[in-house]
Every structure is written in structure tokens, then in C-alpha cells.
Amino acid sequence: MNLEPEGRLGRPFRFVARTESTQDLLGPDDPEGATVAADEQTAGRGRQGRRWIAPPGKAIQFSVLLRPPPDRRQPELSLVAGVAVADAVEEALGLAAQIKWPNDVLVNRKKVAGILAEARVDAVVLGIGLNVNQRRDELPPDARTPAASLLTTDGLERAREPILGRILARLEHHYDLWREGGLDAIYVDLGSRDFLRGRRVSVDGLSGTAVKIDRLGRLEIDVGGQQRTIESGEVTYER
């Protein structure tokens, strides 16, 4: 895979055919924007100790090193990335994409992408996996949120490089807005894509109706008329 990055994210760019996880290939000496992508991960990581599994050559799997300002809340980065991935997915598909707090991108209620932000000393390694060319039988069957790829969504096989380039370009755009103005600066793009809003949800034993992702990136839930704010967790929802 070859990449001509549009901006400063994606430089330097490294592609590896096979690795355990691209999350482990960026270190303290790398500059902000350094990116590693892989065709195959043998120990791809998801959130909350889960695995990220994709057959070789079918998905976009990459990590980018960011050095956010110390006064910004790092958990918000997953949402910043979610907006960027949703933009790139919408450009590729011509269909609306939504963000399931805190880190999934959905199309037609199915998960096409996941985001993993791991803190390092003075840096964050942001990992993104996007299902592009997997057939239905190549997607994880038992995922909590049913999985889809761009191929299973509209039947078209796509080159991955241009989509990766667009994700990085949109990430740079939203990341720069966020650096300057926090989540407020991208809140219109985020709030309008909030998948959970208005749904019955459960998080860590708490059940209620999701009100919204708030301006600090937390999930606000109405539990029997009382507003509760969730900082992090795994949400299950009713259809």
C-alpha cells in the first residue's frame, strides 16, 4: 500500500504486510502524524480487551501518532476520529454514517469501523479499523453490534489507499479544530450523527434513554427522569 498524504497526518507513512498490531509500531521518537498501516494483524486490538479481526488485504487498519495539547480531554479524541471516519465513509459510499458513542462508526445500523485511542507518554496512538472489502462471511459473526463492510453495504469493491488518504485528511481537519476549540468546534458534525440519541440503552448496569453526547464527549442518559453522565463504558441498546 502506498500513500500520498494530503497534509501533515500520514507523514512519515509506513506500510507493513503483517504485524501483531499497528498500535505497537509507533514510539516516542516518532513525530506527530507518523502513521503505520498493515494488511494483516495477528493480534489486532479492540476496545475493552477485545480483538479486532480482519482477513489479510481487505480492511483499512492503521495507527497514527498524535500529540494533543495537555489541556484537551484525551477521551474526546475517539469522537474526533469518529467524525473524520464518518466523513470519509460518507464520501466513499454516498450514504449517511453515524457515530455510536464512544468509538464505533455505523452505516445502516451496522458497524463498519472501530477506533482505539491508547495513551502514551505525551502522546496518543490512535488506531482505526475500517471494513472495506470483506464479504459477509469474512466479518465477525458474533459482534455485539452487527458488522458490515463497505462491500456488503453497496456491493462495490474499493481501493483502500484513497479512503485512507481521506480519513487522514478529515482527521487533520477535525483534529485541528478540536485542538483550537475543543469538542464545541466539531459538535455540529458529531451531534448530528449521534446514533444512540433517543434509544433505550444500558451501560454498566445503568438503564435509561440516551439523551445525547454532551459537549465534553460524555454520554448523557435519562434514568427515570434523572440525568446521569457516563464518562466511559460499553453501551448496549435496544432496536
Ligand code: BTN
Ligand atoms: C474497536 O472497535 O473496539 C476498536 C478497533 C480498532 C482496530 C484498529 S485496526 C488498527 C489498530 N491496530 C489495532 O490493533 N487496533 C486498531
